[in-house]
Amino acid sequence: MPQKRVALPPPKPRIINTRVFADFAAVIVQPKDTLTSLAGKYLHDASKGWVIAEFNEVNELKPGQAIIIPLRPYNRGGLSPNGYQTVPVLCYHKFSKTISDRMTVRAKDFEGQMRFLRENGYHVISLDQLFGFLTFKNQIPKKSVVITIDDGWRSTYDIAYPILKQYNYPATLFVYTNLITGNSKTLSWDLIRVMYRNGIDMECHTKTHRSLHWKRGDESFRQYFDAVQAELNESTRVLKKKLNKEIHYLAYPYGDTSHLVIALLKEKGFRAALTVKRGTNPFFQNRYRLYRSMIYGNYTLNDFKRNLKVFASFR
Amino acid sequence: MRQHSTNKHWWDAGTYPGLVLLLGMIFFQACAPPPPRRVIPPVVRKDPFRNVPALYRLKARQKENARDLPAAIFCWRIVQSFRPEDPEPRAEIRRLSLKAKAEAEKHLALGLEYLRNKKTGAARHHLLMALFYRPGDRKALESLEKALFPPEAITYHVKKGDTNLSIAKKLYHDPQKTFLVAYFAGSRHNGPPVPGEILYLPLIEGPPPVKKPRPLTSIQKARSLFARKKYREAISLAENIVAYGPSKSAREIINGSYYALALQKLKENRLVEARKLFEMVNRDYGKTADYIRNLTNQLRVRADYHYKKGVRYFLDEKLARAISEWETTLRLNPEHARARADLKKARAMLKNLNGLQ
Numbered sequence: 001m002p003q004k005r006v007a008l009p010p011p012k013p014r015i016i017n018t019r020v021f022a023d024f025a026a027v028i029v030q031p032k033d034t035l036t037s038l039a040g041k042y043l044h045d046a047s048k049g050w051v052i053a054e055f056n057e058v059n060e061l062k063p064g065q066a067i068i069i070p071l072r073p074y075n076r077g078g079l080s081p082n083g084y085q086t087v088p089v090l091c092y093h094k095f096s097k098t099i100s101d102r103m104t105v106r107a108k109d110f111e112g113q114m115r116f117l118r119e120n121g122y123h124v125i126s127l128d129q130l131f132g133f134l135t136f137k138n139q140i141p142k143k144s145v146v147i148t149i150d151d152g153w154r155s156t157y158d159i160a161y162p163i164l165k166q167y168n169y170p171a172t173l174f175v176y177t178n179l180i181t182g183n184s185k186t187l188s189w190d191l192i193r194v195m196y197r198n199g200i201d202m203e204c205h206t207k208t209h210r211s212l213h214w215k216r217g218d219e220s221f222r223q224y225f226d227a228v229q230a231e232l233n234e235s236t237r238v239l240k241k242k243l244n245k246e247i248h249y250l251a252y253p254y255g256d257t258s259h260l261v262i263a264l265l266k267e268k269g270f271r272a273a274l275t276v277k278r279g280t281n282p283f284f285q286n287r288y289r290l291y292r293s294m295i296y297g298n299y300t301l302n303d304f305k306r307n308l309k310v311f312a313s314f315r
Numbered sequence: 316m317r318q319h320s321t322n323k324h325w326w327d328a329g330t331y332p333g334l335v336l337l338l339g340m341i342f343f344q345a346c347a348p349p350p351p352r353r354v355i356p357p358v359v360r361k362d363p364f365r366n367v368p369a370l371y372r373l374k375a376r377q378k379e380n381a382r383d384l385p386a387a388i389f390c391w392r393i394v395q396s397f398r399p400e401d402p403e404p405r406a407e408i409r410r411l412s413l414k415a416k417a418e419a420e421k422h423l424a425l426g427l428e429y430l431r432n433k434k435t436g437a438a439r440h441h442l443l444m445a446l447f448y449r450p451g452d453r454k455a456l457e458s459l460e461k462a463l464f465p466p467e468a469i470t471y472h473v474k475k476g477d478t479n480l481s482i483a484k485k486l487y488h489d490p491q492k493t494f495l496v497a498y499f500a501g502s503r504h505n506g507p508p509v510p511g512e513i514l515y516l517p518l519i520e521g522p523p524p525v526k527k528p529r530p531l532t533s534i535q536k537a538r539s540l541f542a543r544k545k546y547r548e549a550i551s552l553a554e555n556i557v558a559y560g561p562s563k564s565a566r567e568i569i570n571g572s573y574y575a576l577a578l579q580k581l582k583e584n585r586l587v588e589a590r591k592l593f594e595m596v597n598r599d600y601g602k603t604a605d606y607i608r609n610l611t612n613q614l615r616v617r618a619d620y621h622y623k624k625g626v627r628y629f630l631d632e633k634l635a636r637a638i639s640e641w642e643t644t645l646r647l648n649p650e651h652a653r654a655r656a657d658l659k660k661a662r663a664m665l666k667n668l669n670g671l672q
Contacts, residue, residue, distance in 0.1 A: 017363060021396045023389070028363045066367050074389055079447040081382040099561060136446075136456060221491060225498075259467045263499065263517035284443070286464050298562070314440055 073139035077283040083313040086280035095159035100297030124169040147171040174205035174251035206231040213256030419449035546572035618648035
């Protein structure tokens with residue numbers, strides 16, 4: 001008797017949506033996937049969605065799309081045959097709701113500047129990320145910017161902090177510890193702690209904000225040396241004690257530095273220090289003489305844009 | 316007598332119904348159609364990455380054309396991972412790796428050559444290119460640092476007989492800097508310098524160079540002009556600053572300058588001009604409000620005096636003189652309605668008279 005054959009429904013084809021190799025992962029985007037979720041899954045850092053976006057030259061993901069996720073930095077130092085990446089570090093001091101002068105930026109202008117960064121594809125990175133770039137170890141987004149605020153004025157908390165929080169931008173506040181008295185114009189340690197817990201890094205801006213560059217007329221060299229030591233040691237000690245964190249970076253008061261100050265910083269384990277010399281930083285910039293551009297209160301958006309150069313051509 | 320067994324089964328040969336049942340089962344089993352055989356169709360595995368190799372093959376070519384060899388190699392690696400049996404990606408990776416290595420070595424050699432010749436700009440370019448083609452090139456990275464950064468420290472090899480004092484004298488020409496040598500040597504160990512040890516001591520800059528005066532900012536210039544009593548120029552500059560954006564300092568200079576100019580006019584008894592200048596000043600500044608009030612009153616009195624004088628001339632049929640007086644009235648008090656109306660009337664009459672003549 002001939003055997004009757006019964007056709008069964010074909011089994012569902014097994015579709016493999018992910019393949020992981022040594023240097024990269026290949027992924028078919030699923031409806032729930034985002035740049036952030038994939039970065040968290042494959043790069044173990046949800047903030048690295050930009051790696052996927054930049055490598056695949058996309059701004060957002062579409063379900064069904066095949067994407068490649070590089071698992072290691074593929075362009076350290078932002079070098080290309082035509083030039084190299086540079087990172088602007090912006091420097092603010094005071095903020096005000098109504099008035100502006102050289103050192104005071106109006107809230108409306110600051111908000112406009114932050115919005116400009118967001119709308120034009122800039123990534124605000126932390127000083128630690130910048131340090132990784134400067135040591136030729138890590139890759140950072142092509143359009144990276146660092147935001148820093150000096151001194152410790154109350155308006156940092158009242159005006160800048162809510163705007164930075166709104167845009168989810170990291171920033172660094174360089175505190176000169178003698179200013180932190182908590183009066184109507186200055187920050188208190190409680191406010192500093194609130195900001196520190198919410199993405200604002202706190203670093204050193206000395207104790208009294210004296211220029212570290214030159215000895216004063218009435219000082220001996222020894223007195224000057226001891227004064228510089230005290231400025232660095234005392235401010236670092238206070239910051240460590242109040243915030244329970246290590247201090248890695250210094251913003252020189254008035255941007256002034258010298259070989260001696262740099263030697264002391266290296267000896268004390270500071271990773272980098274920032275001047276107020278206008279310019280942007282390639283990975284090979286001297287880490288103890290980083291460029292930083294002051295953003296003045298009378299700047300228009302065009303003036304602001306001029307400080308955002310992120311690529312230097314060889315020619 | 317046969318013993319009855321309690322553990323006898325129904326299929327035991329000795330049991331008749333069991334035997335029948337067993338045979339029946341075998342019979343039915345033999346006659347029944349065979350069970351359908353499962354026909355398993357071949358599994359069609361859709362490869363969602365089927366387009367990736369072609370895409371990255373294309374990208375690899377584009378990157379190579381753009382001289383971006385590291386990116387091209389990475390693209391070929393992607394192709395190779397998906398098509399391990401394909402010899403092309405392997406061959407391309409080998410070819411491009413050799414090319415990148417050759418480029419890196421060429422640029423490193425050029426960079427070092429330029430560095431020896433102290434052509435820093437060219438050295439930097441070639442060392443960066445060497446790093447671009449071979450990112451792990453430590454020599455290129457170290458040479459780049461040398462090319463770019465002037466030395467921050469003095470490297471000193473400690474000799475036999477050296478002390479902190481002798482080193483301070485030798486390097487800094489200053490025995491008072493002995494503590495500095497001790498500090499930086501002591502950051503590694505506590506004790507005198509050991510022969511053969513290498514010390515890295517900071518360079519100490521000389522006294523501050525005489526700074527060239529910085530070009531003055533606009534506000535500083537305006538302040539300077541104000542201090543030198545060049546009020547008109549100070550106003551002009553400060554108004555430019557205010558036009559650029561609100562500035563408290565510039566506004567202060569504007570107020571101060573107009574106020575000073577108004578006081579000058581007041582001294583010269585040029586009350587109209589003084590009042591005009593005071594009106595340019597913020598009312599809260601100095602005694603501006605008081606000055607404006609007093610001047611307005613004084614000018615009103617004077618205006619009335621000239622108006623009445625004009626009326627007298629008008630009645631005496633001295634139209635030209637009347638017109639002149641009422642013009643003065645209006646200059647002193649532009650809001651003098653009667654003077655304005657009478658002036659209009661007198662001018663019309665004078666015109667008619669002139670027409671008749």
